[in-house]
Amino acid sequence: MAQPSARTLTRERLAAAALTVLEREGLAGLSMRKVAAEAGVQAASLYWHVRDKEELLDLLADAVIADAVPPPRTGDWREQYLEYGRRYRALLLAKRDAAKVVAGRLTTGPRVLAVLEDQLDRLREAGFADADAAMASYLLSAYVQGFVLQEQSPLSAAEAAGASRGQVAHAAGETFRALPAETYPNLVALADDLTDPDMDTRFEFGLHRLADGLAALLE
Amino acid sequence: MAQPSARTLTRERLAAAALTVLEREGLAGLSMRKVAAEAGVQAASLYWHVRDKEELLDLLADAVIADAVPPPRTGDWREQYLEYGRRYRALLLAKRDAAKVVAGRLTTGPRVLAVLEDQLDRLREAGFADADAAMASYLLSAYVQGFVLQEQSPLSAAEAAGASRGQVAHAAGETFRALPAETYPNLVALADDLTDPDMDTRFEFGLHRLADGLAALLE
């Protein structure tokens, strides 16, 4: 196939420009004009390669998770399932606003398909029925996307304004503790647990529950 | 407290106007100008009641889930946990783009706090440790939000253009089936399972896995 010359615009170069802008300005700051400028072209030119901004975001979503790599085939299916979840989360956390970009978008890049294929293979091999393997895969991505979406968005105006996660969590804890104990005894008692900013532990907890719940299907 | 006269703008009336616009135009079509018009006021007036659009979206998120109601205290904790999940999903599905509005936003309306309080009470009563009860609650909302986010967003440009979910799912199934079977044997074999448009069944599957995984903590 004909190699596009160094300066011609392609969908790949468009996706790369969009990724750069995303990293620099966040999803809210990503405009067609800025992506065009990053690609060294006028805004109107993008519409030759892409129907609209929505389609550009599809390209961006593919680019965001293009680095997906299946975990090694070591340990049992459970350990490998956990590892899929951890890697997906890490992939999303690595790029600014990645969860917002990916959430609710169908990505079918070849790398993603390869990872999905591999994951299904391992689940079936572990003994899951076809439908259960498909569901287990969907379940994992819904959980990870939902989790990282929360994790990546500022908890409040305060955090957006520059306060650290720990500070915001502490303030939230104070809010719970300050609630009337007669009406909200549990919120007051669990204030610390509810606002614990250790996201790794939280993520692992959910991931293990999923794996345990799936394991019960094999008994 | 002084009753605001019928025509004065309040944060409550602002939230109600935003909700109306959301239902009519979707989140992408929700602008400060349209919300102002709906409230019978000029766009600039909103900034007296609200710092910026972000804060208006916070109000909107509260309004979206203000109707939350805890399930009846019948059956064991597991059945009640499932029911919390079902109701949360139903609440989000009832309002256009609700998952996108709520996802990654901290809502602390009194109704939501009451439901959370009640949920924690039941989990602790069932025997969960404090930290586990807090995690179980967070896990449920991450899962439901992640799930409905997928469910509520158009799977593709085709669906946005008016094709039914079933048609899109069928087309996606065709795509998987058409893949080279040597490279993607599992995607080809599970094409139907992966693209099954029955979202209720999918949701229930995940929900039961969560509940089973949590149940294992009590043994």
Place this chain on the structure above:
DNA sequence: ACCTGAACACCGTTCAAGT
């Protein structure tokens, strides 16, 4: 085939000015 210039309708937000 691919890109530009100019335009259109529409944004979020600010601010002096009104009542």
Place this chain on the structure above:
DNA sequence: ACCTGAACACCGTTCAAGT
């Protein structure tokens, strides 16, 4: 205290025109 009018900088998208 609350709202308006007008303005600013910035959007996504279209389209005739260029090469």
